[in-house]
Amino acid sequence: MIKKHRHFIIYKPYGFLSQFVNNQTKRKKKLLGELYNFPDKTMAIGRLDVKSEGLLLLTTDGKVSDFITTRGNVEKEYYVQVNGEIIPSKIEELKKGVEIGFDGKKYTTKPCKASIIKTPNLPKRAQKIRDERHGPTSWISITLTEGKFRQVRKMTSAVGHPTLRLIRVRVGAIKLEKLNVGEVKEIETLV
Structure with missing residues (x-):
């Protein structure tokens, strides 16, 4: 059986x-x-x-x-709240691939899909992120086919917008x- x-x-x-x-x-x-x-x-x-x-x-x-x-090569899509107001040129950098550290070496991420999105309708997080007095934030969507250790967090930091909240919303279909x-x-x- x-x-x-x-x-x-x-x-x-x-x-x-x-x-x-x-x-x-x-x-x-x-x-x-x-x-x-x-x-x-x-x-x-x-x-x-x-x-x-x-x-x-x-x-x-x-x-x-x-x-x-x-x-x-299964796509994984993330909604990411980042520090600051992200501009289109930073999104283009993410799309082309950015240099991050991985296993003690420099690594350039594969090209991916990325875009600025409206604030998604998501449940409140158990732990508060921060409030408005700390400055503006932006929401972006990033879709990858790879998945290095803390890759999305490292990618947003590489373009000057550290991740504040990260939610995977899709894997494949x-x-x-x-x-x-x-x-x-x-x-x-x-x-």
């Missing part, structure tokens, strides 16, 4: 690690297993750092995970819409 793999989508809240086991003994971190009773061998496909929110895919199928993260923060939904397939 062939074992059927299971697939999930989740709206990862701010403050949660994208994993099921905490390898740190000093600090207690919130883990995905606190949100749902996932089956054994469930793994996150890619990661969102503890300060990032949004769409996270999970599966019991390592082949699907490998395809999405490394071989499939799967969108975040209609999920509440912390909600988990089992789906038939991821690709």
Whole structure:
């Protein structure tokens, strides 16, 4: 009998690690297993750092995970609130690729899609970001097919607009819409 793999989508809240086991003994971190009773061998496909929110895919199928993260050129779209009023020339820099640090070396990101967007209708974050007295902010959309460690944060900093809030809203054809923060939904397939 062939074992059927299971697939999930989740709206990862701010403050949660994208994993099921905490390898740190000093600090207690919130883990995905606190949100749902996932089956054994469930793994996150890619990661969102503890300060990032949004769409996270999970599966019991390592082949699907490998395809999405490394071989499939699958698009990942992020809504990013950045410090300051970003101008079109900075968006063009992001689109062409910017130099960031990765694994102790300089790395130029692949060309991507980027645009300035209106403030999206998203749930308030659990931890306040800041208030207006600290100056203006902008919202942008960035769509990548790669995913280096903290890449989006490093990219926005490279053009002079550090990330204040980061939400993944899409992976391939799967969108975040209609999920509440912390909600988990089992789906038939991821690709």
